[in-house]
Amino acid sequence: MTGLEAITHHNGWAMAVVGASIVISGLAILAFIISQLHKVIGLLEKKKEPPVVEIPEENLKESASAENCPANIDVTLELYRPLIEELDEQFQLADLYALAKKYHLPHPHLSIRCLRDAGILNSLGDGVFRLAA
């Protein structure tokens, strides 16, 4: 059996229409879900975030150095500045951490935290940072 008769016999028309509709609607739903994903995650993160307490600029450097941070944070900054310049203007901390590991800088996790705490690395949200002006 060939031709249109064969298509009808095997229910081909219905299969083509239903199959095409399923794949288009399935991926459309997935596209809609992922288009809303960052909003949902943003909302959840906002709920979790503790209230922000404004700390005067001068106290930041002190508090950073108080918790095992180097006494002079500028030395740490000089070590990390070339690494930051290797990255884009806005970067993920994970990328900076990876570079620090690559160049075998000591205590990269602590150093980056101290740079953050000292206000040298500014958060732009979504895990993106940049060097303070």
Next chain:
Amino acid sequence: MELLDLFLQFVTNTGFYLADYRNIIMLVIGILFVYLAIGKEYEPLLLLPIGFGVIVGNIPFFKGFGIGIYEANSVLHYLYFGVTSGVYPSIVFLGLGAMTDFSFLLSNPKLMLLGAAAQMGIFFTLLSALALGFPLNEASSIAIIGGADGPTSIFLTAKLAPQLIGPIAIAAYSYMALIPIIQPPIMKLLTTQKERVIRMPDLREVSKKERLVFPVVGTILCCFLAPASIPLLGPFFFGNLMKESGVVERLAQTARTAVIDTATIFLGFTVGASTQGDVFLNPKSIGIFILGAVAFSIATASGVIFAKIMNLFLKHKINPLLGASGVSAVPGSAREVHMMGLRSDPTNYLLMHAMACNSSGVIGSAICAGILWSFNMK
């Protein structure tokens, strides 16, 4: 006299004596594939193992000694089990998932629709194959060539029409390798210069949490929709989760290197070896090749046309060339779209956007395979 008999017996067992014209044709095809892979660097990762497999599979041998791929207990037969059981395609999908970066798709989700639209070639070919008299199981296996996804084609054919694995796999991989020849004329024909220079917006930064949630949501939604696609999409999204999680980097690294490479070697080699002239060269195979070309062309065209239809409703227009990368030939079709875009405007970089459509195409063709498989379950 005994010496002469022994010598004659030996001669009658050699490939020189047993060869017929079909073996010679297939050997020439095998050598051509190897030449294209090495000399022209056309998809060498696919064409080299397949081409050499074709050569090995078409060396004539004395049947009954457990040598050939179709003979029980032969080494090739055991290796071929990974194809007929659908194991290799699943492993390839695992590695593919561990390689894929969905950031581009997550930052512009509407590109996913182009991956869906490009699957229309599959359903058009289903109708064409049925009209040509192929039974439903064979028509479904031929139709999936339109997804331009070798592992998916092999997987579905292994389940529905294992006797056609050779021609369908060769057709699917051949058309994937011929993307630079098939796709550009269709893209050019269906788009104007003004459309080809449309610039896509910059992609937004995608957070790690989004990239982590996507494989889980994708698995649940796609596999609920077409459970028959679990063997492909399950490993695919699992591979991606391993990559994105960052906590099993060693496993992700193995999946995207050693694991996928091993599966690709055996998949290509045994599929090539399965093209024994006496089984492969028949009118059905020629029909499959013609339908495969139609499927692939329709898939490309439907992606481009769908992008143009979307542009009727969108404020920020999509470059319709991206529709051609909705087929799941990763990364060949994305590269071709990018090159076509650059030819129209040397400063217009479409690669990342095309990769988004491409990765959506992988998901789309796997869903189609699941749908076609379920249509065949009676």
